[in-house]
Amino acid sequence: MMDFDDFGGALAEKPLSQAEKAAAVLLAMGKTVAGRLLKYFTQHELQLIITSAQSLRPIPPDELAQLVAEFEDLFTEGAGLMDNAKAIESILEEGLTPDEVDSLLGRRTAFQAYETSIWDRLGEAEPAFVGRFLLREHPQTVAYILSMMPSSFGAKVLLELPESRRADIMNRTVNLKDVSPKAAQIIEKRVMSLLVEIDSERNSNGSAKVAELMNELEKPQVDTLLNSLESLSKESVNKVRPKIFLFEDLMLMPQRGRVLLLNDISADILTMALRGSPVEMRETVLASISPRQRRMIESDLSSGTTGINPREIAIARRAIAQEAIRLATSGQIQLKESEQDPAAQAA
Template sequence: MMDFDDFGSAVSTKPLSQAEKAAAVLLAMGKGVAGKLLKYFTQSELQTIIASAQTLREIPPDELLQLVNEFEDLFTEGAGLMDNAKAIESILEEGLTPEEVDGLLGRRTAFQAYETSIWDRLQDADPEFVGKFLQREHPQTIAYILSMLPSSFGAKLLLQMPDSRRADIMNRTVNMKDVSPKAAQIIENRVMELIQMIEAERNSNGSNKVAELMNELEKPQVDTLLSSLETISKESVNKVRPKIFLFEDLLAMPQRSRVMLLNDIAADILTMALRGAPADIKESVLSAISPRQRRMIESDLGATNVAINPREVAIARRAVAQEAIRLANAGQIQLKEAKPEGEKASEAAA
């Protein structure tokens, strides 16, 4: 560490370029003020400033004071500069959108997100689908993947493996040693391929369109159409069915998700949707709303002089179902409770 008396001599030998001066000013003035100034620069100017900031030498206070005098209309008192690259990113984030910052810095934000979220993304998939994919892999690869996954999903995935392979996979997982970065990257690339397959399956335009059409219908009509489709292709039914959500499916929704959904829906829509509904659906809805709102709806439903308009009831039910789909697509709720493994196995056997 240099003495204070020497500060400003050795480090000041190289004059600053105009771009470096601009970078130093932005760094010195703080995020709030600097962020407001960014809109006055062109993209090429910003890129030049960023490049200068990332290689900017340390600026002692006396030299910084000279810069302050040069740019006295642009900033207030500053201080010595450290960690310039991180500071310029922080300033940019104050005044620009994340996409603009990523473009200017050329940083690997997308890849960093991939690195941190790949295992979280995989656990959102159907264990049966993932299990079929992994059965083609070497047991050591499966063991590594299990060691990286959250235990709850890893346990479900292990049950998808053939009985003859489970012991070997568990043994390899227990005795897992450090995996070389190269081997880990190869495995994670395979997992990314799997995630892309899952997302492609989820986003299949054909199945999405059929599900959207069926979501506009009533349950008896949907059941008839699915039965008809199943006579032609059970695989097609399996692609479409998970994307269908009707008002009656509220029964299968986890209670926490049902509470989040129904507390945001107007009482008059819920009242209309519940007219003529079976007792179990009524109770599932009423148990998920506030006691006060429940009393009001029960009072309205108990009125005997109200004529039921089937069209209005259907519209109200579709409104509830569509809001559920919207919240589920946003990742805020779950549409269906996860089934126990034994139940899935029995369904597969059927």
């Protein structure tokens, strides 16, 4: 009586392709014989055989015998077809040079693709984001990373670093010696972690949308919403808060950017935005504009806020904040001071 195993073996198997047949016969041969045959295949044929070997189904002995018969000049030296991928690699190593094996198995191609794409991908990031990441790294590591970046992108990243660190990093980059493969691998793993952060930042469309909505509101409303959000998720607040920029955040801007922004804003809008603002805020803004424009605005502000619609004040402030965001997006200004160099802080 036929048992279940015998019954299953009697079922017709799916016919093998030519590449699968070649892979099966090569795997059944001894390495010496198979290795000598490899030179008769083109590279394309060998790649097909390698791919087929990795997904080759079990070959029953009688089917293998039929396959071997198709190759009249071949003699089998065993029918072990387990671990096909490792076996085909062993056969390749018997008949080809190490470089040829690497090329066929895609080792070198994969490494070279990784080696080039990692720096190309980094060049697509925001220079300010990469600059903040590099502040956490050793200067020698920063020098190596800068040397590997596309020149135009590396220059932008360098300008994002504190001025107190730029000279040292440029000097290290100029005098950079050959980096050992092990050290390069460690650094590239750090860059890969940076790329993960960049991808995460790009994918945070939700936080960007929420920030855009909040940028249309007034500070008390934004503070209330952030407090409510924080009660649910501090992580969400940490994603949204850096993307929010309000009129009051002018206090956090670098003076150079503040001057560039405010000197392009009309005196009427500035005057309206400053009505009802704290003294410190008013002084910060007035110190960033020309003396002539300052005198004009101070004169207008002396009339107070009587008869002024609060909504007009909110609109003026929002207009200034939106212009700041636009200039920052185009790379012309920074919305906030860069992180200070630890050495400078210690001093």
